[in-house]
Amino acid sequence: MKQQVLEAFKTAYGDTDGAWVFFAPGRVNLIGEHTDYNGGHVFPCALTIGTYAAVRKREDTKCRFYSANFPETGVVERDINDTENDETKGFTNYSLGVIYTLKFRGYNIDKGLDIAYLGNIPNSSGLSSSASVEVLTGYFLKVLFDLDISNQDIALVGQEAENDFIGVSCGIMDQFIIAMGKKGHATFLDTATLDFKYVPVDLKGAKLVIACSNKKRGLADSKYNMRRMECEEAVADLSHIKQINHICDLNTFEFDQLKPYIKREVCRKRAAHAVYENQRTIKAKAALENGDIEYFGKLMNESHRSLRDDYEVTGKELDTLVETAWKQEGVIGSRMTGAGFGGCTVSIVKDDCVDSFIEMVGRIYEATIGYKADFYVVEIGGGPTEL
Numbered sequence: 518m519k520q521q522v523l524e525a526f527k528t529a530y531g532d533t534d535g536a537w538v539f540f541a542p543g544r545v546n547l548i549g550e551h552t553d554y555n556g557g558h559v560f561p562c563a564l565t566i567g568t569y570a571a572v573r574k575r576e577d578t579k580c581r582f583y584s585a586n587f588p589e590t591g592v593v594e595r596d597i598n599d600t601e602n603d604e605t606k607g608f609t610n611y612s613l614g615v616i617y618t619l620k621f622r623g624y625n626i627d628k629g630l631d632i633a634y635l636g637n638i639p640n641s642s643g644l645s646s647s648a649s650v651e652v653l654t655g656y657f658l659k660v661l662f663d664l665d666i667s668n669q670d671i672a673l674v675g676q677e678a679e680n681d682f683i684g685v686s687c688g689i690m691d692q693f694i695i696a697m698g699k700k701g702h703a704t705f706l707d708t709a710t711l712d713f714k715y716v717p718v719d720l721k722g723a724k725l726v727i728a729c730s731n732k733k734r735g736l737a738d739s740k741y742n743m744r745r746m747e748c749e750e751a752v753a754d755l756s757h758i759k760q761i762n763h764i765c766d767l768n769t770f771e772f773d774q775l776k777p778y779i780k781r782e783v784c785r786k787r788a789a790h791a792v793y794e795n796q797r798t799i800k801a802k803a804a805l806e807n808g809d810i811e812y813f814g815k816l817m818n819e820s821h822r823s824l825r826d827d828y829e830v831t832g833k834e835l836d837t838l839v840e841t842a843w844k845q846e847g848v849i850g851s852r853m854t855g856a857g858f859g860g861c862t863v864s865i866v867k868d869d870c871v872d873s874f875i876e877m878v879g880r881i882y883e884a885t886i887g888y889k890a891d892f893y894v895v896e897i898g899g900g901p902t903e904l
């Protein structure tokens with residue numbers, strides 16, 4: 518991939534003199550969905566697939582962008598002082614959002630860059646290609662401009678760029694795991710405090726299989742922001758009864774007592790998902806530490822049901838993938854992963870059943886939905902690096 522991204526750089530800018538190469542991973546969340554902006558726990562892993570960049574510093578303040586994933590777009594020219602999310606300029610907004618946020622925080626970025634990206638995360642899959650670009654950008658800026666910034670702060674800058682520059686009110690999970698991931702481990706993160714623990718992932722003769730629904734994710738960002746507002750409304754309704762910062766400050770017992778005070782039924786359902794999902798995530802971490810993969814799988818299945826029935830972010834495509842997966846031999850657990858509304862599922866499948874799983878789920882999905890799903894057997898990788 519290093520060679521390929523340098524080739525892409527050469528295609529865009531004529532030579533590779535003075536270019537550095539960097540990588541940042543994509544991510545998959547094992548459990549703990551839509552809990553991160555609710556002050557709960559998440560349990561994601563970084564992947565060995567991700568985004569590569571070849572980068573060279575310039576003498577002026579121009580930023581030129583090229584992505585080998587969107588060659589038809591060609592080279593897009595912007596400036597490090599651009600302050601606008603220009604939707605006609607696609608992925609470049611993620612990088613510019615990070616430059617803007619770093620400068621806003623007082624970091625000195627005074628020169629432009631020539632950048633070529635190349636990603637092997639499937640586009641729009643929900644495996645966080647945008648957070649991968651954000652963290653990658655933060656990381657190469659740190660190296661090239663010698664910025665005194667930790668990987669954890671790069672994650673926070675990426676989230677701020679996404680929230681304030683792009684306009685998606687995402688939580689911290691994606692940027693955090695991409696910046697902080699550890700090979701072979703899942704990261705148990707308390708999003709209220711940013712305390713985290715690495716837990717080795719030993720699936721005892723099984724693999725992580727990702728199925729990408731290939732559904733076009735129309736209006737996903739606005740539906741995502743809506744879910745967040747519904748949870749905040751539930752917290753506001755409860756504030757007269759109990760002072761909490763986030764809905765996941767409540768355990769399931771407290772929540773069940775207080776839920777009649779949440780006025781709107783829809784907000785009660787959203788809050789119920791977040792509170793129960795948070796507790797499932799805590800149990801899942803213990804299950805993995807205890808080597809109880811079967812229980813871990815059951816919690817994944819429950820997570821999906823709750824995302825389907827209470828949070829309502831699955832849809833026919835993800836439900837078909839997961840409900841078909843549940844019926845296959847050797848499946849320990851299966852659920853949607855990421856924001857939902859399309860995107861991917863993650864399943865734990867016994868080694869010798871992986872081929873038949875991919876064939877059967879693929880066939881039934883295509884017959885039901887009318888187009889194909891893509892499957893990836895993934896490995897858990899580490900955080901960003903220079904290559």
Ligand code: GLA
Pocket residue numbers: 549550551552553554687688689690691855856857
């Ligand atoms: C997206 C967001 C994350 C998180 C998930 C849902 O991936 O970027 O912050 O909220 O959805 O768990």
